[in-house]
Structure formats: C-alpha cells, structure tokens
Amino acid sequence: MNDKHISSQFDAELGSISTRVLEMGGLVEAQVGQAVYALTHLSHETAGQVLAAEERVNAMEVEIDNDLWTIIARRQPTARDLRLLVAIAKAIANLERAGDEAARIARTVQRLINAGVSSRLRLPLEDLGYESTLAITQLRKSLDAFARLDIEKALEVLKTDDQIDQEFEGLMRKLVTYMMEDPRTISASIDLVFVAKAIERVGDHAKNLAEAVIYVVKGMDVRHNTVESVEAMVR
Amino acid sequence: MVTDTLERPAAATAAVHKAEVRNLSFYYGDFKAIKGVSMAIEEHKVTALIGPSGCGKSTLLRCFNRMHDLYPGNRYDGEIILKPDNVNILAKDVDPIEVRMRIGMVFQKPNPFPKSIYENVAYGLRVRGLRNRTELDDRVEAALKGGALWEEVKNRLQDVAFALSGGQQQRLCIARALATDPELLLFDEPTSALDPMATGSIEDLIHSIKQKVTILIVTHNMQQAARVSDYTAYMYVGDLVEFGATNDIFMKPKRKETEDYITGRFG
Numbered sequence: 188m189n190d191k192h193i194s195s196q197f198d199a200e201l202g203s204i205s206t207r208v209l210e211m212g213g214l215v216e217a218q219v220g221q222a223v224y225a226l227t228h229l230s231h232e233t234a235g236q237v238l239a240a241e242e243r244v245n246a247m248e249v250e251i252d253n254d255l256w257t258i259i260a261r262r263q264p265t266a267r268d269l270r271l272l273v274a275i276a277k278a279i280a281n282l283e284r285a286g287d288e289a290a291r292i293a294r295t296v297q298r299l300i301n302a303g304v305s306s307r308l309r310l311p312l313e314d315l316g317y318e319s320t321l322a323i324t325q326l327r328k329s330l331d332a333f334a335r336l337d338i339e340k341a342l343e344v345l346k347t348d349d350q351i352d353q354e355f356e357g358l359m360r361k362l363v364t365y366m367m368e369d370p371r372t373i374s375a376s377i378d379l380v381f382v383a384k385a386i387e388r389v390g391d392h393a394k395n396l397a398e399a400v401i402y403v404v405k406g407m408d409v410r411h412n413t414v415e416s417v418e419a420m421v422r
Numbered sequence: 423m424v425t426d427t428l429e430r431p432a433a434a435t436a437a438v439h440k441a442e443v444r445n446l447s448f449y450y451g452d453f454k455a456i457k458g459v460s461m462a463i464e465e466h467k468v469t470a471l472i473g474p475s476g477c478g479k480s481t482l483l484r485c486f487n488r489m490h491d492l493y494p495g496n497r498y499d500g501e502i503i504l505k506p507d508n509v510n511i512l513a514k515d516v517d518p519i520e521v522r523m524r525i526g527m528v529f530q531k532p533n534p535f536p537k538s539i540y541e542n543v544a545y546g547l548r549v550r551g552l553r554n555r556t557e558l559d560d561r562v563e564a565a566l567k568g569g570a571l572w573e574e575v576k577n578r579l580q581d582v583a584f585a586l587s588g589g590q591q592q593r594l595c596i597a598r599a600l601a602t603d604p605e606l607l608l609f610d611e612p613t614s615a616l617d618p619m620a621t622g623s624i625e626d627l628i629h630s631i632k633q634k635v636t637i638l639i640v641t642h643n644m645q646q647a648a649r650v651s652d653y654t655a656y657m658y659v660g661d662l663v664e665f666g667a668t669n670d671i672f673m674k675p676k677r678k679e680t681e682d683y684i685t686g687r688f689g
Contacts (some may be wrong), residue, residue, distance in 0.1 A: 189638070191687060192686045193687065221459055263645050265644070265648070267681060270674075
C-alpha cells in the first residue's frame, strides 16, 4: 500500500502523534513495572516515583488529545487515517487508565508500608509479581502491535488475556487461604485483592489497545467477541 | 458474532433504481473516455462521482442528458436505462430534447439567462406550453421555494438575474431546473465557484430536494461527496473502480486504489 500522503506535512503530523502515543505507552509500561517492583520489594521510594510519573502521563493524554482534534479539524481524515486517529483516542484513554492502576498500586504499597507490613509477613507477593509480568507483557505486545499495526501481535494479546484472568482467580483463592491461616494478614490481603484487580485491569487495557489495532487495520469492531470468532473474522 | 460497525443493515425495502448504466463506453473520436461502466442510480438518493481530473466522471454525467451529441465524432456504446419506463436514453431514436425534459442539469458556474428572475424559472414552463398566468406564478413560486430562494427574491422577481450573488444565481439555476419537475437532476461541480456559505446552502438544498428528485453529482471536493451523497462512485481513467454506500467508501473502502485516493495518497 502507498503509505505516503500527497501532503508530506500530513504524514509528519500522523507520524508525530503515533510516536507520542508510543512514548506515552512506554511511560505507562515503566510505571506499571515500577509499581510492581515497589510492591514486591515494599519500596516506599519507588512507589513515590510511580506517583510522580502519573502527572506526566495525564499531561501527555491531554496534549495528544489536543493534537488529535487539531488534525481532525484541519485534515478531515477519512478511511484508515480516520480509523487510526479514532484508535489513538481510544489507546491514550486506555493507557491513561492503566497508569491510574499503577498509581493505585503505588498508593496501596505506601499504605501497606505505613501500616507496618514488612517482608517478614507471609504474603503471596511473588504470585502478584507473576500476574503483573503477564500484564506488562500484554501491554508491551499491544504497543508493539500498535507501532507496527500488526494484526498477529494484536491477536496474541487477545489470546493471552485469559491467562491473566486465571491468574487473578488463583490469587484470590490463595489470598483467602492466607487469611484463614493467619488472621494477621487479613488487612494486607484485602489490599492485595485490590492490587491483583488493578493488575488484571492493566491487562484489560492492553486488550482494548489490541482491539483498536485490529480496528485500524481491518475496519472491524471486534469488541465483545470470543477470541475464536475474532480470529476467524480477521483472517 | 463479529460485527462490522461500518456496515449498516440493508433497508427493509428493496432499493428502487431510477436509472441503470449498462456497460457504457464513451468515445471522444478515437479516445475512449469511459470504459464499460455499469452502475445503478437509486431513486431519491444522491449519488456522487469522484475521481481525479480526466477520470471520466464529468463525461459520464454528461451522457445522462446527451450533451455529447452537440459535438461530431462523439460516440456512445452501451445503455443508460431510465426507469420506470425502461427507455435507453442513449438510443439514436430517442430525442435528446425529450431526455432533457426528464433530466435537468446544473453547471459549475451559475448560468442564468439574461432575463428576469421570474422569467428564468418560467422559461422552461413556457417552452412546455404553459401559458396560464396564475399557474405560471404558482409554479415559479414553488420552484423558487424548492430552490430555497423565494424569501430572498419574492419582492424583486422582475430584477435581472445577474443582480443576484453567485450563490443565489446557482440556487436560481437549481430552481429553474426544478420548475419542470425533472426525474433526475445532474450537478456538475455545482459549488466550485462558490464561497463556503453559499456552498453550505446548496448542499442543504441538495439534501432537501432529494425527496422529489434523484440526484447525480460530480465533485472534486471529496468532503462534499462525503457530506451530501448516499452513494459514491470512484472513477479512474475511465473505469469505475469502486461504487458503494458513501459510509463504506469513506470509512472502509474495499479497494486499495479508492483508499489511496480518498485519504490523499493518490499520486
């Protein structure tokens, strides 16, 4: 396909906005990673860094939004250009919310530390680490899919989403066991339930991003469908 | 089920065709300007023809009222069937004047007759033998109302038409075309000589008159095609590349060539 517009300025605008989405994605990915590090290492300092990054992520969302409106107003994009811009609007909203989840985790970590939770208390932090590795991988893959408008990569993200959900359920059972065995962990475990949910949501945002990639490339809205039917449709 | 948001469910009622182009080719002497185009024009809808200069869109439009007959050496091949009576308007035994009675045309530059506003609209009616003054008055008023011009000219009907602004002149030409109740109205770049305000009022007018008349419009302005039309045909060097619902063409065209053109990648 001919990728260049007659107006090279339009190409430059689209290129610039896509780059900034990826930059924002990188920032959010790092934020989630740091939040998980703060959790598994009970690091007050790293949690603080996550919260500091939130402001930057929010500002980026506003800036990219503003650029989007400008391009739409001035270029009146159609077809895949229009789909790309609509997808960017969705992508940045999802990234911003993934960033919010990272901040939520960071605040929980600070609260846990302030409440005197230490690594001596037996908690399934390792398992949360595994769930978050899955979520971060999903986020990275969906950003890769977005960068290259790669349908296969987007499909991979959709297929893997189930794993995070299963991991989340496993964690719930584990946390209940911990609470029954040692009632001193109840308070912290309840916090971890919310952390696990936040990580699971990061995975959901990654999935939304992957669906947006399919929308750009194929012009198909594949939300609310089983992975099998999506696969059948896009191939 | 996976849904394709860009496609809308088909209307419950079957589409009624106002005209059918069947394997139409057109030659300017030896030059083949249209290469076997087939398409159906749906009744009471706006169909837009888009494409780069020289793609044949204006040539195709002009076939509809036999304008090419005016020059020797021009040749039609194929048919344009006008419904509901299934007459092939390109047939040699069909009088072009008869065709033009049923199919009106509005041009790029407003071309009112050097007569009064009233006479511009009444002219076609008089040619058709209408003499009764009261009836003429009524038909002129109705046509000017149809052309969204009545309120602006009702007190100056005897003024010469050239006293009107460009946008008003174009609406007068539309009113003039509407006066004789055509079945199909052809627009050849109707707003390219007008400012955005006048363009907006013409587009609004196109939207309102399609209840009465089927419309075929050629435009260089793709956003205009997107705004006013129900169906869009993309042509390139005499071929009909893609023809479909305007929503599909502008959101998810099936052909790469169409997508490249409407997104400005054509080159």
